[in-house]
Amino acid sequence: MYTRKSFGLFLSYLLVLSVFVLGCQSNQNAAPGQADAPKNGEAAGAANQTVPELKIGLPSDAGPLNIYTGNIDYLTELVFDKLFSPSPYVEKPQPWLAESAQQLDDVTWVVKIRSGIKWHDGKPFTAEDVKFTYEYYRDGPANRHTHHVSEVPHISKIELDDPSTVRFTCAYACPTLERITFADLPILPKHIWENVQNPRKYTDLPIGTGPYKLVEYKADQYYKFEANKDYFMGSPIVDNLVMPVIKDPTAIFNALRAGEIDISARPVPAELEASFQNQANMKVVQTAPLSLIELKLNYEKAPFNQEAFRNAMSLAVDRQAITDTVLLGKGRPGLKGYPHPDSPWTNPNLSTPYDVEKAKAVMDELKLTDQNNDGVRETADGKALAFSLKVPSTEPAWIRAAEMLKEQYAKVGIKINVEVLDSGTMATVSQTRDFDLVIGTIGAHGVADPDQFVMSHRSSYLWNKKIPYPAMDELTKQWMAETSVDKRKEIAFKMQELFNKQPTSIVLYYPEEKFAYNAQKFDQWVESPGFGVINKFSLLPDGVKKAVAKE
Amino acid sequence: MGGSWFSSAFGKKCIQYVLVLAVALTINFALPRLAPGDPLEFFFGESTINELTPQQRQQVEHELGLDRSLWQQYADFMTGVFRFDLGSSIKYGKPVTEVLADRLPWTFLLVAPSLIVSAVIGIAIGAYAAWNRGKRRDLLFLTGMLTIESIPGFWIGMLLIAVFSVSLGWFPSFGAVPIAFTGGGMEYVLALLKHMTLPVITITLATIGGNFLLTRSSMLDTLGQDYVLMAEAKGAVKRSLIFNHALRNALLPVYTHITMSLGILVSGAVVVETVFSYPGVGRLLYESVIARDYPMMQGVFLIITLGVIAANLLADLTYPLFDPRARQRKQVEESP
Amino acid sequence: MSRIGSKMIGWLGAFLLAIVLLLAFVGPYLVPYDASEQSGAPFQPPGKEHWLGTNDMGQDILAELVVGARTSLTVGIVAALLATLIGTVVGLVSGYSGGFLDAFFMRIVDICLTLPFLPLMIVIGVYIGPSLLTQVLVITLVMWAGKARKIRAQTLSFRTRGAVLAARSMGAGHFYILRKHIFPSILPLVIPQFVQAVNVSILMESSLSFLGMGDPLSKSWGSILFYANSRSAFLTEAWMWWVIPPGLCIVMTVLAFSLIGYYLEERVNPRLRAYQAPAAKRDRRLAQEKLAAVKPAAADALLDVQNLTVQYPKDGGTVRAVDAVSFALRKGEVLGLVGESGSGKSTIASAVMQLLKPPALVSQGAIYFAGSDLTQLSSEEVRRLRGNRIAWIPQAAMNALNPVMNVREQLAEALRSHQSMSKDEIAERIDEVLAQVGLASRWAAAFPHELSGGMRQRVVIAMALVNKPDLIIADEPTTGLDVMVQVEIIKLLKNLQRTLGLSMVFISHDLPVVLSLADRTLIMNQGKIVDQGNTLALAKTSTHPYTRRLIDSIPRLTPALEQRSLQGQGQR
Numbered sequence A: 001m002y003t004r005k006s007f008g009l010f011l012s013y014l015l016v017l018s019v020f021v022l023g024c025q026s027n028q029n030a031a032p033g034q035a036d037a038p039k040n041g042e043a044a045g046a047a048n049q050t051v052p053e054l055k056i057g058l059p060s061d062a063g064p065l066n067i068y069t070g071n072i073d074y075l076t077e078l079v080f081d082k083l084f085s086p087s088p089y090v091e092k093p094q095p096w097l098a099e100s101a102q103q104l105d106d107v108t109w110v111v112k113i114r115s116g117i118k119w120h121d122g123k124p125f126t127a128e129d130v131k132f133t134y135e136y137y138r139d140g141p142a143n144r145h146t147h148h149v150s151e152v153p154h155i156s157k158i159e160l161d162d163p164s165t166v167r168f169t170c171a172y173a174c175p176t177l178e179r180i181t182f183a184d185l186p187i188l189p190k191h192i193w194e195n196v197q198n199p200r201k202y203t204d205l206p207i208g209t210g211p212y213k214l215v216e217y218k219a220d221q222y223y224k225f226e227a228n229k230d231y232f233m234g235s236p237i238v239d240n241l242v243m244p245v246i247k248d249p250t251a252i253f254n255a256l257r258a259g260e261i262d263i264s265a266r267p268v269p270a271e272l273e274a275s276f277q278n279q280a281n282m283k284v285v286q287t288a289p290l291s292l293i294e295l296k297l298n299y300e301k302a303p304f305n306q307e308a309f310r311n312a313m314s315l316a317v318d319r320q321a322i323t324d325t326v327l328l329g330k331g332r333p334g335l336k337g338y339p340h341p342d343s344p345w346t347n348p349n350l351s352t353p354y355d356v357e358k359a360k361a362v363m364d365e366l367k368l369t370d371q372n373n374d375g376v377r378e379t380a381d382g383k384a385l386a387f388s389l390k391v392p393s394t395e396p397a398w399i400r401a402a403e404m405l406k407e408q409y410a411k412v413g414i415k416i417n418v419e420v421l422d423s424g425t426m427a428t429v430s431q432t433r434d435f436d437l438v439i440g441t442i443g444a445h446g447v448a449d450p451d452q453f454v455m456s457h458r459s460s461y462l463w464n465k466k467i468p469y470p471a472m473d474e475l476t477k478q479w480m481a482e483t484s485v486d487k488r489k490e491i492a493f494k495m496q497e498l499f500n501k502q503p504t505s506i507v508l509y510y511p512e513e514k515f516a517y518n519a520q521k522f523d524q525w526v527e528s529p530g531f532g533v534i535n536k537f538s539l540l541p542d543g544v545k546k547a548v549a550k551e
Numbered sequence B: 001m002g003g004s005w006f007s008s009a010f011g012k013k014c015i016q017y018v019l020v021l022a023v024a025l026t027i028n029f030a031l032p033r034l035a036p037g038d039p040l041e042f043f044f045g046e047s048t049i050n051e052l053t054p055q056q057r058q059q060v061e062h063e064l065g066l067d068r069s070l071w072q073q074y075a076d077f078m079t080g081v082f083r084f085d086l087g088s089s090i091k092y093g094k095p096v097t098e099v100l101a102d103r104l105p106w107t108f109l110l111v112a113p114s115l116i117v118s119a120v121i122g123i124a125i126g127a128y129a130a131w132n133r134g135k136r137r138d139l140l141f142l143t144g145m146l147t148i149e150s151i152p153g154f155w156i157g158m159l160l161i162a163v164f165s166v167s168l169g170w171f172p173s174f175g176a177v178p179i180a181f182t183g184g185g186m187e188y189v190l191a192l193l194k195h196m197t198l199p200v201i202t203i204t205l206a207t208i209g210g211n212f213l214l215t216r217s218s219m220l221d222t223l224g225q226d227y228v229l230m231a232e233a234k235g236a237v238k239r240s241l242i243f244n245h246a247l248r249n250a251l252l253p254v255y256t257h258i259t260m261s262l263g264i265l266v267s268g269a270v271v272v273e274t275v276f277s278y279p280g281v282g283r284l285l286y287e288s289v290i291a292r293d294y295p296m297m298q299g300v301f302l303i304i305t306l307g308v309i310a311a312n313l314l315a316d317l318t319y320p321l322f323d324p325r326a327r328q329r330k331q332v333e334e335s336p
Numbered sequence C: 001m002s003r004i005g006s007k008m009i010g011w012l013g014a015f016l017l018a019i020v021l022l023l024a025f026v027g028p029y030l031v032p033y034d035a036s037e038q039s040g041a042p043f044q045p046p047g048k049e050h051w052l053g054t055n056d057m058g059q060d061i062l063a064e065l066v067v068g069a070r071t072s073l074t075v076g077i078v079a080a081l082l083a084t085l086i087g088t089v090v091g092l093v094s095g096y097s098g099g100f101l102d103a104f105f106m107r108i109v110d111i112c113l114t115l116p117f118l119p120l121m122i123v124i125g126v127y128i129g130p131s132l133l134t135q136v137l138v139i140t141l142v143m144w145a146g147k148a149r150k151i152r153a154q155t156l157s158f159r160t161r162g163a164v165l166a167a168r169s170m171g172a173g174h175f176y177i178l179r180k181h182i183f184p185s186i187l188p189l190v191i192p193q194f195v196q197a198v199n200v201s202i203l204m205e206s207s208l209s210f211l212g213m214g215d216p217l218s219k220s221w222g223s224i225l226f227y228a229n230s231r232s233a234f235l236t237e238a239w240m241w242w243v244i245p246p247g248l249c250i251v252m253t254v255l256a257f258s259l260i261g262y263y264l265e266e267r268v269n270p271r272l273r274a275y276q277a278p279a280a281k282r283d284r285r286l287a288q289e290k291l292a293a294v295k296p297a298a299a300d301a302l303l304d305v306q307n308l309t310v311q312y313p314k315d316g317g318t319v320r321a322v323d324a325v326s327f328a329l330r331k332g333e334v335l336g337l338v339g340e341s342g343s344g345k346s347t348i349a350s351a352v353m354q355l356l357k358p359p360a361l362v363s364q365g366a367i368y369f370a371g372s373d374l375t376q377l378s379s380e381e382v383r384r385l386r387g388n389r390i391a392w393i394p395q396a397a398m399n400a401l402n403p404v405m406n407v408r409e410q411l412a413e414a415l416r417s418h419q420s421m422s423k424d425e426i427a428e429r430i431d432e433v434l435a436q437v438g439l440a441s442r443w444a445a446a447f448p449h450e451l452s453g454g455m456r457q458r459v460v461i462a463m464a465l466v467n468k469p470d471l472i473i474a475d476e477p478t479t480g481l482d483v484m485v486q487v488e489i490i491k492l493l494k495n496l497q498r499t500l501g502l503s504m505v506f507i508s509h510d511l512p513v514v515l516s517l518a519d520r521t522l523i524m525n526q527g528k529i530v531d532q533g534n535t536l537a538l539a540k541t542s543t544h545p546y547t548r549r550l551i552d553s554i555p556r557l558t559p560a561l562e563q564r565s566l567q568g569q570g571q572r
Helices: A002-030 A037-046 A073-079 A127-139 A177-181 A249-258 A270-277 A307-315 A319-326 A356-365 A396-411 A423-432 A450-459 A470-481 A485-501 A542-548 B009-034 B054-064 B070-082 B096-131 B136-150 B153-167 B185-223 B226-233 B238-268 B270-275 B281-291 B294-322 B324-334 C002-025 C061-097 C099-114 C117-128 C132-159 C162-169 C174-210 C221-230 C244-268 C281-289 C345-353 C379-385 C407-416 C423-436 C441-445 C453-465 C483-500 C511-517 C535-541 C545-552 C557-571
Strands: A051-057 A098-105 A108-113 A155-162 A165-170 A212-218 A222-227 A238-244 A282-287 A292-297 A331-333 A386-392 A415-421 A437-442 A505-511 A513-518 C301-314 C317-330 C334-339 C361-369 C390-393 C471-475 C503-508 C520-525 C528-534
Touching (some): A051 A249, A073 A212, A108 A127, A127 A155, A177 A450, A249 A270, A249 A513, A249 B153, A292 A396, A307 A356, A386 A396, A386 A423, A415 A423, A423 A437, A423 B281, A450 A470, A470 A485, B009 B070, B096 B238, B096 B270, B096 B294, B136 B185, B136 C002, B153 C174, B153 C221, B153 C244, B226 C390, B238 B294, B270 B281, B281 B294, C002 C244, C061 C099, C061 C174, C061 C221, C117 C132, C132 C174, C162 C174, C174 C221, C221 C244, C301 C503, C317 C361, C317 C503, C317 C528, C334 C345, C334 C511, C345 C361, C345 C390, C345 C471, C390 C453, C407 C423, C407 C441, C423 C441, C423 C453, C453 C471, C453 C483, C483 C503, C483 C511, C511 C535, C520 C535, C520 C545, C528 C535, C528 C545
Parallel strands (some): A386 A415, C390 C471
Antiparallel strands (some): A098 A108, A155 A165, A222 A238, A282 A513, A292 A437, A292 A505, A331 A505, C301 C317, C301 C361
């Protein structure tokens, strides 16, 4: 008997509850913004005294911060330092582990190392570590940093002039070594890594010189960091960082709202912005990430191997419409092409306009016309212009973009068949280049680093060095020979112009990233270009912070 | 002990299980390799992999043992299984067994209480409804339970999160314990309970309908049996009629069902663990499939297969405790 | 009542299904938008333009829902059809042919059932690539084995049925037998299997799509939920129009099939209908009021049945199973009750025991036992009489013992239900009563399945005797036993009756047996007593045509009667 009663009770209880909750929900949203007023004061009060703990929700797991197996740059850099900081994506990186760097001639640089720095295990940091790291990157297994030593540019010799001075000799002109290479490569401890047999299987917690030590890591669950109180740039202002991995987007923002985490490393999607801005203790900060969402064309396949056709493909995309729909207008349409317009290394005059008529005209000129009047153009030998567009199932926004692209291309007589694949299959597809079109994303390292732009044309990402591309190859040759930074930049601008005229990667949009955080807990986040607000500078004392972070 | 062990019912069962296990293991080995995708990607992320030269790729594949022939990999896998050495997870960089040992307790923590609650309530209401068959309360329970059974598990989970977690904030929405929990003893237990509540309710609701329906129909069956009528005719009290005669017999198939579902629930928790970001085996499986982490996938498959087989075995072995007929049959078959 | 209940369930299911079908077939023509058209701004709340708002791409959610109904139903029905078809074919072939083929198929089925289904779905889903076809394939693959096993079990039970054996002996081809005999018997079982399969596949489809393993490009309820979840519908109020409606649609559809499936299952499975809860008290009261004006029992009668009428509803009207029957039984007397099956004789036994199965009820008359009307007693008062003063030996005694309790427990329960006795007393009494029925006391530890049919019947008789009852109702106590055992049991009853001086109502369709036992005999036909009298007189001199027909159909009648009358005379 009692079971029936209690069950009935439970049901009616649920019912009442849901009605109640529905009521609450609409009330909450009906009264927007209980104002931001009180929290600024509190936050100011919090400044300059250390915060015992911050909880940062991570949308993905990067392994035990081994740069050979997983990369989330903002996490890597909590533990490791580079010779210069913050990154290659700013006008002028500051000396960091280095005290200074000096270019002796076109191919030679000397770097003076800061003294008195210690690794997390207490061993002193020396120039030997720098020499070891650069040689290891150049000669050892590849990772995402290594081409900066081994190919573009190529450092042929690394020697110690004295115990605190390293001399780098390049194989060809390397005017940007200080601004790019030195600012990009994390320095590894020689005493640990010289004993590592297989860096890809190395799973010990990392030892670095950085402001935080990784003290605990549980795969797919959480990271725990402890402040390195002896940090040479000043003791961090947050004692402990706890970073749970919460992959589900709903779960992570729910946790943020419930106060279970203090900031989410997953950017707040446009549809949720308002709800966080309305919450009393929350703030939303906007950043300009150096990343973009791109439609990649398989340049190895016909007809994408025709420059003019690639141009037509680019002209047919209405990037504004996609941005308006998919991002609710919160982001910039990819009208300035590739690489990212906010990078100091990008030609500010690039343009990739939307022009249906021109796209049609270009294709007509290529003799790609609709011969059988089915609305789809054919090549001269009667093959319909029908392509598959592959998108990962994990990115619903991209799927939506793909659906729009399908309609847009239909207007110019190109038939697109959208295929949604799981991310595992997706990765293989783009690696084996078994695709016509894919949608993907690329971050700062790819689109804000000028050396990477050249590299991407050699590595197969944007082009493959085995396939001749006379115009681009000529420019690359000039670029490599050029010894002045500014002139190199000019040549790079020309390369970018050429690229966007016949792009192998059509930029759809430059996303804006907004981060919501609990301002009562911590309100001193600063953006470092390409890193968002969750970066080591946010967690360092004021003086250092100002020097490196973006205004 | 007449007759050899092999001809005994138990022996036959065991041989059958070994056979099933062997085939299942082979399929477990083969399945992940049939799927497209490549674990290398997950090492480097896409942009890095494209910078690797073919030689570098080969080197990496060699390091990971991916360049060996399928037969070699198969032999390794099969011999490894018997040494409890399932290799190292590519994604986690740790022995597969270690990762599994890490996750299994969490899944059990969810599954065990859910199963118990769902069984107890399902059986109680099922028996009650059967006893009152045809009356209004039976119809109400029947339609109610059929309705609950019609709700997709993930949807229950989502709604519970929306109501109790997002709107009311009573329960956390993800994980098994608060991140970096420092409190000890009671506090820890309390936190565990709080995290468990919603997922346990979800699994319970998702499985209770089955238990209810099975108990009800089984109970209806026994209530119509002559021995229940006989018991009534000999003047047995109602309590004895229901419990000693009807329910005790009706529970036999229910017991088998519940015992067997022990094994299935390990994998069945995938959806719920995903919705609640719970660090159990189900989510581990989902993650390793996405990452094409072959050794890990095999490990999870193995655990799930073993779970199902163990549950079957458990049901087979313990069933005679409750049904004397099964006891007898074994004896009869054992003697030639 | 229950008929109405399960019909209601069936109708409710049909009604819900009709709504869903309407949604799927007509819906797309009524909703003014195309589901794949960006008909509004993204993330619109419900309003005049879009009744359920728009999704993240500005598509009308209502339009998505109605198109989704088509997808979900298609996947569900096609997958269920395939799984049921494969399962039926494999089950039929395997169950019918037996031998190697059977073993082979069943091992495959075992393995399929051992394989973890969700991981399997994930891997296969990933391997073939997302599309509706993939989902159908995967769901089919997961479901067929269970169906095959069920159909095989059914086929096995039909394989040995008369018609099949007959057809076989006449040399009918296997295919012919399968098609003509087995398949038609299996069909009613296949249909509920199919309906349940539709359910499971719709749920699986939605789970798969929700996990992102479906085809996010096709509009299904699962994929609507996938987008809603990944675009954080839960964190805004959007979940009310973006999450609830597709979820409700899934629940409604699955429920519709569940209800229909339940209804069909109950129709084809008689075991589910065997039991019926006793009618509520007030129903019984109603019946009792009609009984009021009956004269009190005759003083010397142990059992006095007066004008007993038992009826049950059928096809809107009522049928009288027992029609105004009156008889009485004195102490120490054996009353025979003879009639063909369906003549109402067993119903009288049930009525006396107050064990009528609803909806049958006593609508008129009274049953006086030792002076009080059993129909007027409370259920507790009746319980105290049952097994204590009135004992019952049921027909089909083979199944009258609880299979999970041993003989001792079952006998002890009968004792404990009526008397408070010490353990030793109980043990003593059990040994005693077992001895009376000719069983060694070691059998007390046995379970029913360890006993032969005759032994079981002896236990049942022991159970009737254990509380030394005043009256025993023996309702065809030899049904289902082989002839030799029947003779033994009758002998035993005869002896017991004589030695213990039992009063007994002995019911049987077997006239010779009754004639050999009963002092007086009633002949029943179609619920009425057509003839009665002293057994010997009845057998010799009855002129009632029905009685005569019964008696004349017994070839050995005369010698048996003679023998009995001689015995009887010799003893008195």
